Amino acid sequence: MTTHPTRIQRRRTRGWTLAGAAHPIRGGMIVDRSSRYGNPCKVGLMQEMGYEDPHAAAAANYRTWLAGNRSDAPTDEADQQRERILAGLERLRGKDLACPCPLDQTCHADYLLRLANMPAPDLAAWVSQVRARVDRQRVRDGEKPMYGTAP
Template sequence: MNTEPRRIQRRRAKGWTLAGAADPFRGGVIVDRSSRYGNPCKIALMQEMGYDDPHAAAAANFRTWLAGSRSDAPTDEADRRRERILAGLPSLRGKDLACTCRLDQVCHADELLRRANMPEPEQAAWIAQVRARVDRQRVRDGVQPLHHTTEGAPA
């Protein structure tokens, strides 16, 4: 029996259910593009840009974006979307995560699994660092910060 949360492939086939695919004790959460946890970086865009492995490129972009980079998406909408994901990370702890990516492909759900299952104090510190990083970039860009309590937080 696998005790660690894992990524599972969401299927759109008749009869497939998350309840049937996820561990019955842990449960699962859908994290594909239709959910609040979806990767805003589109694989099709990575293909158009000529990446050899567009899935890996999209996952890498997600990892950088989630960690607080505003370089590819310097908008309020992107910052608020990141914040929704950060705020929801603790609720993903211990759950299986379902995305439509094949299991042999790199997926943003791998990063969500890693971040959601960090030790709680480490996760809280990481989230605070991301929020501070985003706010510093917003101020640098002449935009109001999202969090007023992040002054002095490490980058």
């Protein structure tokens, strides 16, 4: 077993459990669409749009969106979903993350692993920057800021 949190592939086969797949001490969290951490960008949509590597495209879209870019989803619902993820990143620290994506393909869980395991002060600073970015875009678009961080 590895000493660092890893991504594991969630299976829907009989007998598969997160407890059995994750590290016995650090445990795991499911980060697919059934959870608050799921990627709203669907691999199937990326495939329909003609991307050569739809998994990588969906993961890249997630990274951009989670970092505060509202261009693809400029809605209150998307902003609230992003906030739920940002507010819960600390809960992922030190845990294995389970998503149904094949392990040999790019996945949003790889990004979540990196973020959740940043040093706590760095993660807090990054989340603050994201929230400020979202507020600036909301104000630019004539909307009310979510956090009150816009200049």
